Amino acid sequence: MKRNCTFTFCVISSLFVFIAVFSGVDTCRLSAQTTEGLSFGNQQLGEQSADDRKRLLTTDTESVVLKPKTNDSATIHILLLVDEKDHGPAGNGFHDYPLWQRRLAALLNTPADTDSKKVSVEIAWTWPSDEQLGNADAIVAYCYIEWSEKRIAQLKRYLHDGGGLVFIHSATWTKPGPVAAVAQVTGVGGFELYRRGPVQMKLPEPQHPICKGLPNTIELADDETYWPPVPLSDDAVVLATSREGKGKHGSTPEADQPILWCCEKGNGRIVGCVPGHCIDTFDEPDFRSLMLRSIGWVAGADPARFASSFPNPD
Numbered sequence: 237m238k239r240n241c242t243f244t245f246c247v248i249s250s251l252f253v254f255i256a257v258f259s260g261v262d263t264c265r266l267s268a269q270t271t272e273g274l275s276f277g278n279q280q281l282g283e284q285s286a287d288d289r290k291r292l293l294t295t296d297t298e299s300v301v302l303k304p305k306t307n308d309s310a311t312i313h314i315l316l317l318v319d320e321k322d323h324g325p326a327g328n329g330f331h332d333y334p335l336w337q338r339r340l341a342a343l344l345n346t347p348a349d350t351d352s353k354k355v356s357v358e359i360a361w362t363w364p365s366d367e368q369l370g371n372a373d374a375i376v377a378y379c380y381i382e383w384s385e386k387r388i389a390q391l392k393r394y395l396h397d398g399g400g401l402v403f404i405h406s407a408t409w410t411k412p413g414p415v416a417a418v419a420q421v422t423g424v425g426g427f428e429l430y431r432r433g434p435v436q437m438k439l440p441e442p443q444h445p446i447c448k449g450l451p452n453t454i455e456l457a458d459d460e461t462y463w464p465p466v467p468l469s470d471d472a473v474v475l476a477t478s479r480e481g482k483g484k485h486g487s488t489p490e491a492d493q494p495i496l497w498c499c500e501k502g503n504g505r506i507v508g509c510v511p512g513h514c515i516d517t518f519d520e521p522d523f524r525s526l527m528l529r530s531i532g533w534v535a536g537a538d539p540a541r542f543a544s545s546f547p548n549p550d
């Protein structure tokens with residue numbers, strides 16, 4: 237969209253489309269069966285070799301100088317930022333970033349998307365390279381992020397240049413505690429408490445393009461919330477709240493806490509989402525609509541761009 241499209245990316249994009257068209261993915265219900273083993277280019281997603289992973293983990297270079305942008309309205313470049321699964325053993329469904337990555341990549345490359353030829357999906361482990369930051373229209377992060385001054389500066393530059401960021405669940409939790417400088421870039425600097433269990437998402441901005449046409453309340457059978465945001469930046473628009481009070485290691489006065497928000501920084505757009513602990517949450521149709529629309533919105537595209545199977549915000 238707003239960013240440059242090199243010949244290499246066009247080739248990669250075309251390859252993704254070819255694979256997507258012939259993979260026969262069902263966009264309404266995506267199961268592990270339909271997505272396991274999908275390969276993109278010469279990479280088997282989530283099954284990189286040790287050498288590949290080492291190479292990907294060393295892409296965090298010292299430079300924050302990115303490539304100059306050129307306008308390209310033909311392709312939306314989406315970068316999925318993930319890490320090794322954490323929070324227990326494989327198969328337990330918690331914080332399964334590689335599985336999420338495979339499923340989302342398949343969704344974004346669905347043949348039901350009439351413009352699927354205009355989407356490229358790439359992955360980055362733990363942090364993007366300068367080249368990936370320079371090419372991405374939307375980064376979708378689902379893993380803990382090890383923040384540093386350098387990374388904050390890189391993200392500021394990326395957003396200033398019109399990049400988009402959707403960060404989900406553990407990506408919104410800063411370790412070892414909230415970081416004010418992160419809030420200046422992402423809208424929230426971290427949280428203090430958490431709770432596992434049913435989550436009732438209330439949507440107070442029904443006219444926002446990400447929420448339009450969706451129910452006022454979305455029920456998640458089992459997930460995890462974080463609160464309170466420390467801090468929530470003044471320019472953040474709260475798109476969903478959850479009633480919270482007692483957490484696992486402390487409590488706050490019962491109140492509606494923000495668990496989905498958006499903001500604009502420079503030319504960039506950001507959506508932060510607290511739910512996402514359980515892989516099944518991403519199969520909840522309305523929650524999935526929120527996520528897919530968020531990706532479209534931060535990329536500067538039609539929010540319904542990747543959610544055509546669900547209620548259209550128009």
Ligand SMILES: [Zn+2]
Nearest residue numbers: 331405460513
């Ligand atoms: Zn979690």
